[in-house]
Amino acid sequence: MTAATAALVVLVIALALVFDFTNGFHDTANAMATPIATGAMRPRVAVAVAAVLNLVGAFLSTTVAQTISGGLIHEGSGGVEIGPAIVFAGLIGAIVWNISTWYFGLPSSSSHALFGGLVGASIVGAGFGAIDYGVLLGKVIIPAVLAPFTAAVVAFLATRLAYAITRRQDGRPDGRRVFRVGQVFSSSLVALAHGTNDAQKTMGVITLTLIAAGLQPAGATPPFWVIAACAAAIAIGTYTGGWRIIRTLGTGLTAVKPAQGFASEVSTAATILASSHLGFALSTTHVASGSVIGSGLGRRGSVVRWATARRIVTGWVFTLPAAAVVGAVAQLLVGVGAIGIIIDTVLGVGFMIVVFLRARPERIDANSLEREVAGAGAAVHRPKKRDRRGATA
Amino acid sequence: MTINWLAFLTVFVASVVAACLVVTLFATGIRLLATPPHGARPAGSPRDEEMDDVEGPQRPRRATAGAVALFVVAALVALYGIYLIIPALHP
Numbered sequence: 001m002t003a004a005t006a007a008l009v010v011l012v013i014a015l016a017l018v019f020d021f022t023n024g025f026h027d028t029a030n031a032m033a034t035p036i037a038t039g040a041m042r043p044r045v046a047v048a049v050a051a052v053l054n055l056v057g058a059f060l061s062t063t064v065a066q067t068i069s070g071g072l073i074h075e076g077s078g079g080v081e082i083g084p085a086i087v088f089a090g091l092i093g094a095i096v097w098n099i100s101t102w103y104f105g106l107p108s109s110s111s112h113a114l115f116g117g118l119v120g121a122s123i124v125g126a127g128f129g130a131i132d133y134g135v136l137l138g139k140v141i142i143p144a145v146l147a148p149f150t151a152a153v154v155a156f157l158a159t160r161l162a163y164a165i166t167r168r169q170d171g172r173p174d175g176r177r178v179f180r181v182g183q184v185f186s187s188s189l190v191a192l193a194h195g196t197n198d199a200q201k202t203m204g205v206i207t208l209t210l211i212a213a214g215l216q217p218a219g220a221t222p223p224f225w226v227i228a229a230c231a232a233a234i235a236i237g238t239y240t241g242g243w244r245i246i247r248t249l250g251t252g253l254t255a256v257k258p259a260q261g262f263a264s265e266v267s268t269a270a271t272i273l274a275s276s277h278l279g280f281a282l283s284t285t286h287v288a289s290g291s292v293i294g295s296g297l298g299r300r301g302s303v304v305r306w307a308t309a310r311r312i313v314t315g316w317v318f319t320l321p322a323a324a325v326v327g328a329v330a331q332l333l334v335g336v337g338a339i340g341i342i343i344d345t346v347l348g349v350g351f352m353i354v355v356f357l358r359a360r361p362e363r364i365d366a367n368s369l370e371r372e373v374a375g376a377g378a379a380v381h382r383p384k385k386r387d388r389r390g391a392t393a
Numbered sequence: 394m395t396i397n398w399l400a401f402l403t404v405f406v407a408s409v410v411a412a413c414l415v416v417t418l419f420a421t422g423i424r425l426l427a428t429p430p431h432g433a434r435p436a437g438s439p440r441d442e443e444m445d446d447v448e449g450p451q452r453p454r455r456a457t458a459g460a461v462a463l464f465v466v467a468a469l470v471a472l473y474g475i476y477l478i479i480p481a482l483h484p
Contacts, residue, residue: 060479138396146401154408158416163441165420168427171437175427175447182419182467189471196478257443263416270411271404273474278407280400300441 004338008084009213011345013206015091017233020202022098023110024054024237027198029245030107030268030288031190034261037250039373040183043241043366049184050191051239057195058231062222064204071135072115073122080126083212085334086118087205088341092348093117093327097319099355105244105252105364106315109283111201115140116323121331123324139281144316147271147282151290152297155267159298162259179258186265193272194284195234202230243364249289251372252308254296264295286316415470422463423447428456 031053032046041049067075068082075082094113101108122130168174203222206229210216216223222230250256256264268284268291275282289312296304330348333340430451476482 057478060481063480142396150405150408153405154412157409158412161413162416162420165417166424166427168440170429170435171440172429172433172435173427173445173448174440174442175423175445176442177444177446178423178426179419185468185471186415189474192475193478259420259443262419263412266415266419267408267412269471269474270415271408273477274404274407274411277477278400278403280397280404282404 005084005213008088008341009209009215011341012084012088012091012209013229015088015095015348016202016205016209017229019091019095019098019110019114019205020199020230020233021237021240022095022102023198023202024051024234025240025242026098026102026107026110026237026245027194027284028238028241029249030284031187031194031265032241033246033248033250033288034256034264034292035180035183035187036246036369037256037373038180038183038258038261040180040258040261041187043243043246043369043373046187047239047241047366049188050194051235053188053191054195054199054238055231055235057192057197058199058203058234059227060192061196061200062203062227064200064207064222066219068205068208069115069118069122070139072132072140073118073130074132080122080130081212082118082122082208084209085341086121086125086331087209087212089121089124089331089334089344090114090117090119090327091205092330092344093120093323093325095348096326096351097323099352100322101315101319102242102244103355103359104311104315105248106312107245107249107285107289108312108315108319109144109285110198111283112140112144112316112319113323114201114205116320117327117330119320120324120327120329121334124328124331124335140320143280143282144286147275147286148290148293148313150282151267151271151287152294154271155264155291155294156298158263158267159260159295162263163299166259176257176259179262182262183258183265186262186269189269190265190272190284190288191238193269193276195231197272197276197284199230199234202233203227206230241366243366243369244359247364247369247372248308248312249292250369252305253289253292253312254302254304256292256295257299257302260295260299260302263298264291267291267294411470411474415467418463418467418470422460422467425456425460425463426452428452 035041094117097113207222426447
């Protein structure tokens with residue numbers, strides 16, 4: 001192995017961990033947006049619980065896929081050899097897209113971003129024939145369409161039930177505040193399920209890169225340091241809390257109340273567990289967003305803000321193609337040689353810094369969210385001028 | 394590749410059943426916790442509040458026991474969920 005390859009492998013591992021981190025902070029909202037919105041858990045506590053459960057979850061489930069793209073790209077003989085260079089470009093695409101959607105507060109699927117990045121890089125590397133369009137449709141596009149509807153129906157029914165059962169005809173207190181206790185557990189289950197699902201993806205990327213570079217035998221399981229590093233990266237990402245996305249999911253779509261939040265989280269957990277065990281994989285993000293909308297439709301007198309829902313769905317539609325375009329451009333530069341890889345890295349890191357700096361003036365964090373939750377009730381969330389412009393752009 | 398609609402339908406039905414089961418158990422538990430004391434009079438028109446606490450300590454003991462039992466069953470269903478997500482537990 002040459003020094004250049006070694007450097008590239010190290011770079012890929014670093015980028016994979018950065019991706020894992022963005023995966024974590026993107027998806028904190030899936031579990032914790034609703035308990036934060038109802039005050040079941042304070043924001044800091046919620047993200048800490050989610051981080052610990054993601055850490056634990058990552059260690060509980062370490063089986064990695066046989067191929068990096070899950071059959072989406074023709075890999076191996078007769079197809080593309082997905083080596084460190086393509087993985088590098090794919091990761092750049094995925095990270096750039098994850099950071100962009102975070103900036104706009106949009107929950108979006110990190111697996112779609114990763115697939116998109118890899119697809120773009122592979123097309124540049126090996127042409128359009130490299131993609132298995134049947135798998136793309138059957139495993140990525142159709143599930144993405146079905147997931148939110150499925151979760152919405154489940155959450156709608158669950159919310160109706162929760163309210164029907166606890167409604168009191170005699171005018172005495174109905175005790176619905178107790179649902180907040182249930183929320184602690186239901187959202188924790190979602191966080192744990194997320195840890196077992198998502199940390200694996202990065203473990204797979206790193207392990208398969210090590211195999212491609214000849215550092216691990218084919219079919220190897222992830223070494224312990226890979227498991228530990230991935231678990232730590234996703235946990236730190238989760239703890240950092242994608243507060244913008246938490247706000248969108250917790251207060252932007254609909255005002256979430258305890259019974260409704262509990263029903264929504266139980267629906268998310270049930271749908272994710274059923275999907276990963278009965279062989280029809282659905283994205284956690286799509287399921288969680290669908291559940292929140294469904295529970296909003298299920299509660300009497302609640303309002304679903306369809307404009308926000310439309311923004312989120314638009315983000316989903318663009319996730320794969322946008323990450324693919326960035327991945328493709330990154331791969332074009334990789335084709336130039338070592339200098340291209342350096343330019344890619346500098347541009348990628350520069351992009352992250354610029355976005356974080358731009359996000360600072362309108363910083364959303366645990367404190368601002370806590371104030372918002374405390375002041376909620378009658379208050380209707382109105383995005384800042386800048387956010388509104390972002391919404392129409 | 395074709396879409397496995399049967400698998401999707403299974404997932405859908407399983408999700409509805411599991412979610413509704415847990416919510417029914419937990420909500421019924423809360424309904425029992427909110428049981429008024431023996432001989433309490435209705436306090437007005439039907440009530441549909443979001444942030445109500447349960448009523449004081451004079452709730453019938455059987456209601457409390459029933460509620461606890463339901464919460465335990467709901468917790469067992471959640472534990473089954475945890476069992477499902479840990480591959481080491483089912484080879």
